[in-house]
Amino acid sequence: MSSIIIIAITAIVVLYLGLYKVKSALLPVSVLGLLGAAASLVCVWDKNISYFNDMLVFNNYAIAFSILLIATTILIFLLSGNYFEKISSNVAEYYTILLFALSGGVVMVSFQNMSMLFIGIEILSVSMYIMAGIKKTDSASNEAALKYFLMGSFATGILLFGIALIYGATGSFNLVQIAGKASEQPLLFYAGVIFMLIAMTFKVGVAPFHFWTPDVYQGAPTLVSSFMSTVVKTAGFAAFLRLFGSAFTSVPAIWTVTLVVMVVLTLLIGNITAAFQQNVKRMLAYSSISHAGYMLIAILLLGQASPNAILIYSVAYSIASVASFGVMVAVKEQKGSDDLSAFNGLGRTNPVLAFVMTVALCSLGGIPLTAGFFGKFYIFGVAIAANYTWLIAIAVLMAAVGIYYYFKVIIAMYLRESENSESIQLSLAYKFVLIFCIMITILLGIAPALITNIL
Amino acid sequence: MTITQSLFYFLAFVAIFSSLLVVTAKNPIHSVLYLILTFFTLTGEYILLNAQFIGIVNIIVYAGAIMVLFLFVIMLLNLNVESEPQKTNLMKFIGIITGGIGLVVLTAALKSTDPSNTVVIQEVDMGLVKNLGQVLFKEFLLPFEIVSILFLSAMVGAVLLARKETK
Numbered sequence: 324m325s326s327i328i329i330i331a332i333t334a335i336v337v338l339y340l341g342l343y344k345v346k347s348a349l350l351p352v353s354v355l356g357l358l359g360a361a362a363s364l365v366c367v368w369d370k371n372i373s374y375f376n377d378m379l380v381f382n383n384y385a386i387a388f389s390i391l392l393i394a395t396t397i398l399i400f401l402l403s404g405n406y407f408e409k410i411s412s413n414v415a416e417y418y419t420i421l422l423f424a425l426s427g428g429v430v431m432v433s434f435q436n437m438s439m440l441f442i443g444i445e446i447l448s449v450s451m452y453i454m455a456g457i458k459k460t461d462s463a464s465n466e467a468a469l470k471y472f473l474m475g476s477f478a479t480g481i482l483l484f485g486i487a488l489i490y491g492a493t494g495s496f497n498l499v500q501i502a503g504k505a506s507e508q509p510l511l512f513y514a515g516v517i518f519m520l521i522a523m524t525f526k527v528g529v530a531p532f533h534f535w536t537p538d539v540y541q542g543a544p545t546l547v548s549s550f551m552s553t554v555v556k557t558a559g560f561a562a563f564l565r566l567f568g569s570a571f572t573s574v575p576a577i578w579t580v581t582l583v584v585m586v587v588l589t590l591l592i593g594n595i596t597a598a599f600q601q602n603v604k605r606m607l608a609y610s611s612i613s614h615a616g617y618m619l620i621a622i623l624l625l626g627q628a629s630p631n632a633i634l635i636y637s638v639a640y641s642i643a644s645v646a647s648f649g650v651m652v653a654v655k656e657q658k659g660s661d662d663l664s665a666f667n668g669l670g671r672t673n674p675v676l677a678f679v680m681t682v683a684l685c686s687l688g689g690i691p692l693t694a695g696f697f698g699k700f701y702i703f704g705v706a707i708a709a710n711y712t713w714l715i716a717i718a719v720l721m722a723a724v725g726i727y728y729y730f731k732v733i734i735a736m737y738l739r740e741s742e743n744s745e746s747i748q749l750s751l752a753y754k755f756v757l758i759f760c761i762m763i764t765i766l767l768g769i770a771p772a773l774i775t776n777i778l
Numbered sequence: 779m780t781i782t783q784s785l786f787y788f789l790a791f792v793a794i795f796s797s798l799l800v801v802t803a804k805n806p807i808h809s810v811l812y813l814i815l816t817f818f819t820l821t822g823e824y825i826l827l828n829a830q831f832i833g834i835v836n837i838i839v840y841a842g843a844i845m846v847l848f849l850f851v852i853m854l855l856n857l858n859v860e861s862e863p864q865k866t867n868l869m870k871f872i873g874i875i876t877g878g879i880g881l882v883v884l885t886a887a888l889k890s891t892d893p894s895n896t897v898v899i900q901e902v903d904m905g906l907v908k909n910l911g912q913v914l915f916k917e918f919l920l921p922f923e924i925v926s927i928l929f930l931s932a933m934v935g936a937v938l939l940a941r942k943e944t945k
Contacts, residue, residue: 331927338934375920416938423931430924438921446928453935459943492891514887 324374324381326360326389327426333357334422341415346408353400353418357425361393377435377497383778384630385433388561391634392428395553395641396421398760399546401752402649406546410458417457421550424450428558432565437486437496440562444482444526448475451555455543467542474535478525485518498570505573513577520578523566527559529619530588533612540608545655548604549648552611553641560618564633568625582623583714589616590717594724603651604661606728607644610687613725614640617718620702624709630778632701638774639686639694639767646683646760649753650676657747666732668741676747677736679757684729686764689722694767701775786826793819806852810845817841829905 333356340348364386373380381389400418407414427446434440452475456468490496492512493504505512525532540548571578593613600606614636621632651661653676658665670677686695699722706715749757767773796815803809817840824833865873903909914922 327924335930376917378918378920411943413938413941416934419934420931420938423927423934426927427931436921438918439924442921442924442928446924446931449928450931450935453931453939456939459939488887510887510890514883517883 324372324379325363326393327379327429329356329360329363330393330422330426330429333360334419334426337415337422338419341413341419346414349415349418350400350403353422354397356422357393357397357400360429361390364389364393373435377499378439379430379433380435381433384561384565387634387778388432388557388637389429391638391641392425392432392554392558395557395645396425396550398642398645398756399550399553401756402549402645402652403546404750404753406544406652410544417454420450420453424454424550425554428554431558432561434562434565435498437489437498437501437566440566441482441486443558443562445479447555447558448479448526451475451547451551454547454550455539457547458544461542463542464544465542467539470535470542471539474525478522478532481518481525482522485515485520485522488512488515488518491515498566501570502573505571516571516578517581519566520581523559523563524585524619527556527563527615527618528612529585529615530592530612531585533589533592533615536612537605537608540611541602541605545604545648545652545661548608549645549652552607552648553644556611556615557637557641560615560622560633560637564622564625564629567622568629572625579623582619586616586619586623586714587717589613589619590721594721594728598724598728600728601663602661603663603666603732606663606732607647607651610725610728611644613721614687616721617699617702620711620714620718621705624705624711626705626708628701628705628708631775632698632705634778635694635701635767635771635774636698639698639764642760642763643683643686643693643695646679646757646764647687649757649760650680650683653747653749653753657745663731663735666735667739668736670737672741672743672746675754676749676757679761680736681733682761682764684732686768688726688729690726692765692768694764694771696768697771697775782826786823789819789822789826793823807849810848810852813848814841814845817845824905827905828902831905831907831910 333353336356337349337353340352364381367381368386369383371380371382379385400421407417410417424447427443427448427450430439430443431447434443452468452472455471456464458464486496488511489501492515493501493507495501495504521532528536540551543551567578590613593609593611593616597606597609597613600609618633618636618640621629621636654665654669655661666680669680682693686693689695689699699718703715703718706712706718793816796812796819799812800809800816803812817836821833821836821841824830824836
């Protein structure tokens with residue numbers, strides 16, 4: 324709770340700093356506020372405190388995911404450097420909106436009442452609609468914002484409809500009370516569950532509700548896309564698992580079939596379409612769809628290991644995404660494009676950037692000795708425990724397709740010649756974030772036990 | 779049939795009829811006017827349920843503010859048949875199928891639901907302003923306060939997107 328307050332106050336302070344034109348203080352103040360919020364979360368570890376009639380419950384699950392969200396945001400903020408200043412002079416507002424979005428994300432991972440879930444999702448989504456459209460003169464950015472807004476508000480309507488039906492069936496918004504009454508009112512309740520399932524899968528970008536993802540990720544400014552594919556996705560999956568893991572466990576049969584079809588569709592569409600992309604940003608957008616498919620497996624087969632599997636996968640995926648989007652921002656700034664050809668010869672001109680990108684892509688692809696391998700490993704472990712061997716067969720096959728398109732970038736970096744041999748100059752903070760991400764990725768790839776047993 | 783029941787059936791019929799007209803009307807202005815009619819009938823239903831606050835808010839916010847905005851936008855956009863994107867028959871077919879499946883699921887769910895104790899209103903005065911305020915400021919105080927973050931974010935965003943760039 325105090326973390327939400329700290330984040331919201333930091334956001335308002337940053338807004339005022341922007342008013343008084345102290346640009347150099349924006350980043351330090353935001354990062355300090357976020358560190359404070361993370362520290363306040365660490366202090367309540369294992370305490371399991373609930374606030375205001377069980378509206379929010381900060382159990383270890385909520386704290387772990389909140390800290391992951393905050394850490395990812397700090398890394399993205401450090402990458403921002405002077406990225407936002409190139410778009411417009413209103414930098415303070417960008418930080419403010421991202422901080423507000425983060426507070427919505429923290430609400431989403433700690434809710435115990437569906438009204439809080441709804442408000443959390445709305446805070447996060449509305450902020451993201453705005454951030455997608457901040458490049459006002461760029462028509463791709465405008466299109467992304469409008470598309471995201473229209474489709475997102477439609478999904479919000481469906482979510483609200485689902486909440487209303489479930490309230491009608493059980494007479495409560497509280498997850499524990501809903502789980503207790505789930506067996507009494509089957510059909511109206513089932514209809515509500517399906518509606519909420521549709522809305523949640525839309526928010527995390529799972530097929531067949533994925534159509535907005537590539538356009539929005541490609542149209543939005545790259546740093547905002549990296550926020551969407553890490554913070555928004557992690558918060559969405561954590562909320563998804565919290566909702567279905569605690570309120571809807573007693574009615575699995577009704578949504579298992581639907582979810583299995585969604586998982587298979589997502590894995591197929593995400594990976595196969597990504598393999599055909601020539602634009603690296605769009606490829607990463609499709610690959611984020613496919614990662615949603617892997618994470619959905621843990622929600623589909625709810626078990627003891629599911630929260631841990633989702634946490635490890637989210638950590639690995641977020642860190643690797645921040646690194647790969649970071650490299651892409653740097654490359655785009657120099658070459659003016661994020662096509663595959665812009666990465667040609669990067670291994671010779673910028674060995675550090677190329678190495679960072681290689682490790683990040685290996686982690687996304689799930690190569691051993693990187694964190695991504697253990698992310699997939701634990702997800703598949705959940706599936707094996709539930710005897711879904713055929714699903715793992717599809718998932719492994721699709722992971723192989725994934726390695727194919729990630730290696731297209733690596734091949735371009737190391738085996739192709741580039742036209743110009745200028746190296747890209749990076750600021751100290753930028754280098755720190757990239758190296759830090761890589762170190763975490765490799766560290767978790769060697770010693771995953773650091774986070775496997777914390778939930 | 780009591781007066782309340784006959785009023786309910788009348789309002790429900792008008793609501794369904796006018797919302798069908800919203801979808802089928804060719805002229806967008808007519809569409810909006812039918813939508814206003816739908817909102818008014820819904821307000822009538824709320825008042826029949828003794829939910830005065832939500833009935834009044836429905837009139838003020840939806841029928842008043844939002845519908846005026848709707849009308850303005852439609853008049854400014856100057857929509858007409860030529861500028862409408864044409865939907866192919868395949869699109870219409872798919873739309874009918876998916877909408878129909880949704881209708882079947884919802885009707886089945888509704889039909890099998892007995893008006894049990896959770897559905898029937900226990901206290902008749904539940905929807906009065908006083909009771910609503912007590913629930914809102916006691917049990918739902920946190921969501922009520924957190925919503926302010928949502929509004930602040932939306933406001934900052936609206937100013938940000940609408941402001942002219944000086945560059």
